[in-house]
Amino acid sequence: MKTMKPIHDPHIGHRLAERFQAYLLNHVHGLLSSLGRLSRTPFTSAMTLLVLAIAISLAAAFYIVVANLQQMTGNLQASNQMSLFLKDNVSEAAAGKLAEQFRQHGGIESANVITRQQAMAEFKAHSGFGDALKALDSNPLPNLIQVQPKHALDDKAAVEALLTELRQIPQVEFVQIDMQWVSRLQAVMAIASRSVAIVGVLLGLAVIFITGNTIRLELQDRRNEVYIAKLVGATNGFIQRPFLYAGFWLGLIAGVIAWIIVTLMLVIVESPVEKLSSLYDGSFELMYISFSEFMLLLMMTSTLAVLGSWAVVHYQLRQIKPQ
Amino acid sequence: MLTFENVCKRYPDAGEALTDVSFHLQRGEMVFLTGRSGAGKSTLLKLIAMMEQATRGSIVFDGQNITRASDGKIPYLRRKLGLIFQDYKLLNDRTVFDNVALPLIVSGHGHQEVARRVRAALDKVGLLGKERKYPLALSGGEQQRIGIARAIVNKPKLILADEPTGNLDPDLSAEIMRMFEQFMQVGVTVLIASHDIKLIHRLGHREMMLDKGRLVSA
Numbered sequence: 001m002k003t004m005k006p007i008h009d010p011h012i013g014h015r016l017a018e019r020f021q022a023y024l025l026n027h028v029h030g031l032l033s034s035l036g037r038l039s040r041t042p043f044t045s046a047m048t049l050l051v052l053a054i055a056i057s058l059a060a061a062f063y064i065v066v067a068n069l070q071q072m073t074g075n076l077q078a079s080n081q082m083s084l085f086l087k088d089n090v091s092e093a094a095a096g097k098l099a100e101q102f103r104q105h106g107g108i109e110s111a112n113v114i115t116r117q118q119a120m121a122e123f124k125a126h127s128g129f130g131d132a133l134k135a136l137d138s139n140p141l142p143n144l145i146q147v148q149p150k151h152a153l154d155d156k157a158a159v160e161a162l163l164t165e166l167r168q169i170p171q172v173e174f175v176q177i178d179m180q181w182v183s184r185l186q187a188v189m190a191i192a193s194r195s196v197a198i199v200g201v202l203l204g205l206a207v208i209f210i211t212g213n214t215i216r217l218e219l220q221d222r223r224n225e226v227y228i229a230k231l232v233g234a235t236n237g238f239i240q241r242p243f244l245y246a247g248f249w250l251g252l253i254a255g256v257i258a259w260i261i262v263t264l265m266l267v268i269v270e271s272p273v274e275k276l277s278s279l280y281d282g283s284f285e286l287m288y289i290s291f292s293e294f295m296l297l298l299m300m301t302s303t304l305a306v307l308g309s310w311a312v313v314h315y316q317l318r319q320i321k322p323q
Numbered sequence: 324m325l326t327f328e329n330v331c332k333r334y335p336d337a338g339e340a341l342t343d344v345s346f347h348l349q350r351g352e353m354v355f356l357t358g359r360s361g362a363g364k365s366t367l368l369k370l371i372a373m374m375e376q377a378t379r380g381s382i383v384f385d386g387q388n389i390t391r392a393s394d395g396k397i398p399y400l401r402r403k404l405g406l407i408f409q410d411y412k413l414l415n416d417r418t419v420f421d422n423v424a425l426p427l428i429v430s431g432h433g434h435q436e437v438a439r440r441v442r443a444a445l446d447k448v449g450l451l452g453k454e455r456k457y458p459l460a461l462s463g464g465e466q467q468r469i470g471i472a473r474a475i476v477n478k479p480k481l482i483l484a485d486e487p488t489g490n491l492d493p494d495l496s497a498e499i500m501r502m503f504e505q506f507m508q509v510g511v512t513v514l515i516a517s518h519d520i521k522l523i524h525r526l527g528h529r530e531m532m533l534d535k536g537r538l539v540s541a
């Protein structure tokens with residue numbers, strides 16, 4: 001005989017609340033116990049975490065290095081300029097007059113004369129050939145005008161036109177423009193940032209496979225448990241949960257370790273970079289991984305790790321059938 | 324409660340383990356499944372537990388045709404069953420409490436409910452007070468009682484026991500059988516596979532005998 005439950009069973013609401021609570025507790029418990037499980041096999045976990053962290057830090061390091069180089073080349077664009085080497089017979093006064101004319105020119109932002117003495121002094125200071133240069137009895141350097149075009153890189157045609165115009169001036173021996181190597185550098189940077197994406201995808205796949213394999217071994221270890229859970233009515237969803245949590249922790253912790261590795265790496269290169277920066281008038285400052293980048297990194301690594309675990313567990317659970 | 328209709332089970336490259344088996348179990352019945360080793364007793368129980376699939380025929384349990392239950396439905400159907408094995412199938416790295424609690428946790432019961440029901444089940448099998456022990460620290464008879472507590476904790480409609488006393492001495496076996504009789508008395512259907520003919524005859528419940536995969540008496 002079935003007994004009909006009254007519709008307004010006062011216990012139903014309470015039971016539902018308790019079940020919901022149980023569901024949440026289950027998740028929290030699963031999350032913590034899977035962390036506990038990782039710590040119970042510290043050696044294996046540490047190995048996996050380290051391998052994951054190295055893969056992640058490779059990608060993150062490559063990314064941050066390219067980001068820094070981009071920032072550096074960004075600064076170079078602004079200082080892009082043309083150097084007009086004047087003929088030997090052009091005096092300093094004539095050079096000053098020429099520069100004054102340039103300043104009136106519509107395509108030119110600024111023009112500065114660097115006299116042969118100034119050029120020599122600077123060369124002595126920075127080249128390291130100071131002593132050798134003392135042996136010279138005359139100054140071989142020409143007078144020089146540095147010209148900064150307006151909208152330097154916005155309009156290549158305009159810069160080219162200006163270049164041709166300057167070359168035709170009789171006092172000018174030759175014009176050197178920084179733009180060619182800047183645009184070459186930019187092309188290299190474009191390749192580098194695309195490589196970051198490719199390397200990122202490859203190392204992301206590595207994270208998926210490494211975690212997947214670790215979880216596969218864990219699942220094999222706990223085959224008996226899985227089998228018995230199935231016999232007492234556990235759904236695949238219930239069984240796979242702790243494995244997904246384990247994957248989550250692996251991804252998250254490996255992400256944090258990778259961040260530490262990359263940050264240490266940046267700390268190590270900071271002082272040589274500062275030296276380099278001083279050569280560029282201190283316009284360059286080393287960028288570290290920002291907080292939002294760090295959060296994004298953790299999100300990506302834990303998501304990829306969960307994905308790897310899911311793929312393995314989802315597939316393998318269907319293979320484990322009670323016999 | 325449970326109906327087999329012309330059920331056949333053929334294992335790939337092992338011939339037919341069950342041939343044309345038909346029977347019906349009433350609610351609250353206690354039935355023994357007997358027969359020699361290799362007669363097909365375990366196979367019959369595995370079909371009910373959906374651990375194997377029938378090759379032909381149909382199996383209806385609790386009003387539902389479970390012959391080809393989908394992977395998605397099987398867990399929910401299994402929650403209406405209590406399974407007991409000759410080798411107990413316990414988790415030896417978990418306490419008695421955790422072992423018995425497993426079916427409840429798996430089906431999402433709350434903490435207090437789990438604790439209450441586990442204690443009730445352990446009380447029924449006489450293991451109250453051993454919750455914190457590990458299975459291997461207990462005797463064979465006690466381990467089987469953990470298995471029985473786990474099978475009844477979810478209030479199943481049908482208990483399936485495959486040679487539950489196969490590893491136990493006669494006194495312990497009789498004690499376990501008395502326990503099954505108590506479950507039967509509260510309305511649970513019990514199906515026990517066993518070849519301990521003497522003990523079975525003494526208890527005097529319905530017997531079904533298998534011989535080479537055929538039901539020869541029901």
Ligand SMILES: Nc1ncnc2c1ncn2[C@@H]1O[C@H](COP(=O)(O)OP(=O)(O)O)[C@@H](O)[C@H]1O
Nearest residue numbers: 334337340358359360361362363364365366367
């Ligand atoms: N998984 C299996 N694969 C192939 N043959 C099997 C399998 N399980 C059982 N059998 C065969 O089916 C027959 C019945 O076995 P079983 O149901 O275990 O009998 P019982 O439990 O009565 O001893 C036997 O001949 C056995 O060899």
Ligand SMILES: [Mg+2]
Nearest residue numbers: 364365366485
């Ligand atoms: Mg058997």
